[in-house]
Amino acid sequence: MREIGHFIGGKHVKGASGRTGDVFQPMTGEVIARVALATAAEVRAAVENAKAAQPGWAATNPQRRARVMFKFLELIQKEYDQLAELLAREHGKTIGDARGDIQRGLEVVEFACGVPHLMKGEYTDGAGPGIDLYSMRQPLGVVAGITPFNFPAMIPLWKCAPAIACGNAFVLKPSERDPGVPMRIAELFLEAGLPAGIFNVVNGDKVAVDAILDDPDIRAVGFVGSTPIAEYVFTRGTAHGKRVQAFGGAKNHMIVMPDADMDQVVDALVGAGYGSAGERCMAISVAVPVGKKTADNLVDRLIPRVESLKIGPSTSTDADFGPLITKQHLEKVLGYVETGVKEGAKLRVDGRGFKMQGYENGFYMGGCLFDEVKPEMKIYKDEIFGPVLSVVRAADYQEALELPNKNEYGNGVAIFTRDGDAARDFASKVDVGMVGVNFAIPVPLAYYTFGGWKRSMFGDLNQHGPDSVRFYTKTKTITSRWPSGIKDGAEFVIPTMK
Numbered sequence: 001m002r003e004i005g006h007f008i009g010g011k012h013v014k015g016a017s018g019r020t021g022d023v024f025q026p027m028t029g030e031v032i033a034r035v036a037l038a039t040a041a042e043v044r045a046a047v048e049n050a051k052a053a054q055p056g057w058a059a060t061n062p063q064r065r066a067r068v069m070f071k072f073l074e075l076i077q078k079e080y081d082q083l084a085e086l087l088a089r090e091h092g093k094t095i096g097d098a099r100g101d102i103q104r105g106l107e108v109v110e111f112a113c114g115v116p117h118l119m120k121g122e123y124t125d126g127a128g129p130g131i132d133l134y135s136m137r138q139p140l141g142v143v144a145g146i147t148p149f150n151f152p153a154m155i156p157l158w159k160c161a162p163a164i165a166c167g168n169a170f171v172l173k174p175s176e177r178d179p180g181v182p183m184r185i186a187e188l189f190l191e192a193g194l195p196a197g198i199f200n201v202v203n204g205d206k207v208a209v210d211a212i213l214d215d216p217d218i219r220a221v222g223f224v225g226s227t228p229i230a231e232y233v234f235t236r237g238t239a240h241g242k243r244v245q246a247f248g249g250a251k252n253h254m255i256v257m258p259d260a261d262m263d264q265v266v267d268a269l270v271g272a273g274y275g276s277a278g279e280r281c282m283a284i285s286v287a288v289p290v291g292k293k294t295a296d297n298l299v300d301r302l303i304p305r306v307e308s309l310k311i312g313p314s315t316s317t318d319a320d321f322g323p324l325i326t327k328q329h330l331e332k333v334l335g336y337v338e339t340g341v342k343e344g345a346k347l348r349v350d351g352r353g354f355k356m357q358g359y360e361n362g363f364y365m366g367g368c369l370f371d372e373v374k375p376e377m378k379i380y381k382d383e384i385f386g387p388v389l390s391v392v393r394a395a396d397y398q399e400a401l402e403l404p405n406k407n408e409y410g411n412g413v414a415i416f417t418r419d420g421d422a423a424r425d426f427a428s429k430v431d432v433g434m435v436g437v438n439f440a441i442p443v444p445l446a447y448y449t450f451g452g453w454k455r456s457m458f459g460d461l462n463q464h465g466p467d468s469v470r471f472y473t474k475t476k477t478i479t480s481r482w483p484s485g486i487k488d489g490a491e492f493v494i495p496t497m498k
Contacts, residue, residue, distance in 0.1 A: 002033040004179055006042060006203055007186040009049035010196025016042060021176045021205070026092030026323040027313040029361035033090075035179050038204035043171070043211035046200040050142045050169035051217050053197030058139050058167035062116035065165055069113045071192035073106060076185075083181060087152055088314035090178035092323040092363065093276045095315060098153075102181075104443070105157030108464045111446040112165035118469045119166060128495075132480045137473040139167030140219040140243070144212045146233065147182075148225045149175035149325050150279045150385075156182050158450075159222045160199060162468035164189075169198045173212060177325055179203050213237045220472065222463070223247065224281070226383070227409070227455050234458035245459040245471060249383040250281045250411030250452065253404045254440060255426065256289040256298055257397070257417035264438065265416045266301045270320075272414075272440035273389040274309055274367050277321045278333075281456075282412045282434075282441045285384060286373075287391045288400045295393045299348060299371050306349040306367045306389070313359055323356075323363040324386060330363040333386030337368050340379035340390075346371040351387065375403065383409070397422065405431045410453030414440050433457065 004023070005014045015036020023033035057065070076083065084098040093101070119137045127133035145159035152174060160170045174182035182201055189199045202208055212218055213236045220243035223233040227248030237244040254272070256265050272284035287302075289295035312319025324330045334352055341347055351366020365387065373380050373390040380390055394400035404413045414436035415426045423437045433452040436442030444450055444465070451462030461471040 004033055004035040004183060004203060006036060006038060006046070007183055007201040008046045009200070010190050023090060023177065023179065024326060025089050026325055026363045027315070027359055029327065029363060033180070035176050035203045037176065038202045038208040040207060040211035043202050043204070043208050044215065046171050046202050047142055047215050047217050049197040050171055050200055053195050054139070054141055054169035057169060057195055057198050062119055065167065066113045066116055068193045069109055069161065069165055072189055073109055075188045075192055076102070076106060083153065083184060086180045086184065087178070088322070090180050091149065091152060092314050092325055094312070094319050094322050095317060097276050101151050102153045105154035107446040108158045109161045111464060112161040115162065115165035115469060118466060119473065130481050133477070134480070135475055135477040137469070137475055140472060140474055141168060142171065142217050143168045143220040143472060144171040144173065144218050144222070146173045146209055146212065146221065146223045146225070147175060149177040150276070150281070152178045152181045153185070155224050156185060158463050162464065163472040164194070164198060166469060166472045168472055170200070171212065171218065172199070172201045173204060173208050174201065176203055176205060209233070210236070213242070214240055216240070218242060220244070230458050243471060245461055245463065246457070247281070247452065247463070248456050248458065249409055250456050251286060251383055251407050251409045252282060252284050252412040253286045253288050253414070254284045255400045255415040256287060256294060257415065257419065257422055258291050258294045259418045260416040261418070262297060262301060265298065266305055268416065268440035269302065269389065270305050270309070274306070274321055274387045277324050278387040279325065279385055282443055284414065284440055285389060286380065286403070287389060288394050288403055289391065290394050290397055290400050292393070295391065299391055302369055303348050306369045309367045311354060311356065311364055311366060313356065313362070321387060324365065325363070327363050329385070330365060333384055333388065334365060336379055336382065336384045336386070337388060340370050340373070340377065343377045343379065345373045345377060345379060345390070401426065401429060408454060409456045411456035412436070412442055412452065414442060
């Protein structure tokens with residue numbers, strides 16, 4: 001049985017708590033590893049290593065820090081296939097999806113290679129009589145990331161790459177459900193030339209999370225997970241004087257206008273709703289066709305497509321999606337389907353009875369499709385995080401627009417239409433942070449920022465893009481005057497440029 005500890009100070013460290021968690025292989029249901037669950041003292045050891053190493057890293061010029069990022073990119077590309085296989089086996093997503101997970105993370109590493117440009121300050125010569133004014137960006141010190149199971153490569157890289165490139169030391173607490181890839185990332189960073197102690201991994205549960213949130217030497221925390229935990233992380237972290245960006249849940253809608261290309265719509269919905277078994281914060285979980293004719297046409301087209309979805313083991317090269325992450329999560333999703341039936345929604349495709357031949361103990365279910373879902377239903381209100389798509393019918397465009405606007409979440413949304421006026425009006429008026437126009441999963445590229453609104457995000461700076469540099473640095477402004485410009489005599493009023 002593989003034992004996974006922590007990575008502290010450039011070394012693998014065995015867990016000292018005596019507590020462990022099981023790491024499953026979702027496609028078979030087998031336990032393939034045990035991961036140590038850190039104590040507060042182990043978290044503190046990681047912070048102390050990071051604190052000791054950070055000044056030297058901050059003093060390394062930005063271009064040399066960027067070279068480490070370039071080398072890391074080179075190393076991770078060399079073992080792309082091995083990493084994707086490890087990720088798929090621990091998470092359950094298919095190999096192809098695992099490769100996408102890694103690639104979207106690497107795109108932020110590529111962005112971080114350009115951080116020297118983004119850390120440039122401002123300078124004004126002659127701002128006043130003999131006075132020069134300039135600003136500089138400096139790293140915060142030790143920062144941390146608490147990341148979820150559903151993207152074990154992408155989100156840790158989204159957090160750590162900009163932070164490290166800006167000169168900070170980083171403590172990562174990944175999900176204890178699939179820790180293998182984050183641990184390998186730590187090894188590759190060290191091999192790329194990152195000094196020991198700049199990137200540390202502590203595996204754990206709430207004990208480790210609370211230790212991070214309470215530690216006085218951690219200046220900022222980035223989190224991705226469910227909304228209740230995001231709110232908890234934000235509240236507790238900010239109470240201890242930290243910067244916090246905490247990203248929560250989602251209920252992403254796709255508005256389907258009567259003039260939309262229906263072939264394109266169905267393809268987009270099937271991919272965005274059922275890819276990665278729906279375990280994505282940007283998954284489309286609600287389709288909103290406008291008008292009865294549009295709705296009937298959409299549902300008629302969706303039923304055979306959902307029925308024909310190919311579910312397979314994580315190692316499959318042609319499966320549409322694989323198993324869910326754990327048996328407990330599978331049971332939770334199945335419970336939501338049962339609730340939807342009881343609430344009166346029409347279950348047009350029922351994937352609850354699916355069994356994978358040869359993998360009967362794996363955590364599989366088929367795709368489920370609900371029609372005539374109402375906004376007051378639990379399956380509409382809650383983030384299910386599984387292969388379940390709900391169709392909520394809207395009589396007109398205004399009713400369709402009000403659905404995402406009234407929803408408590410505001411992560412992503414999409415509209416499919418051929419009408420430029422409708423698309424422009426929707427993009428302007430919808431109360432959601434990321435909008436797709438004929439684009440189902442509107443995750444911005446790495447040089448833009450990723451972030452939702454309302455209860456999908458707590459904090460005021462987003463992930464990756466320019467916001468990540470702002471989040472992981474502090475601005476210092478210097479007003480400089482040399483003796484030749486100084487008049488004799490004390491000044492007792494506030495300086496002005498009058």
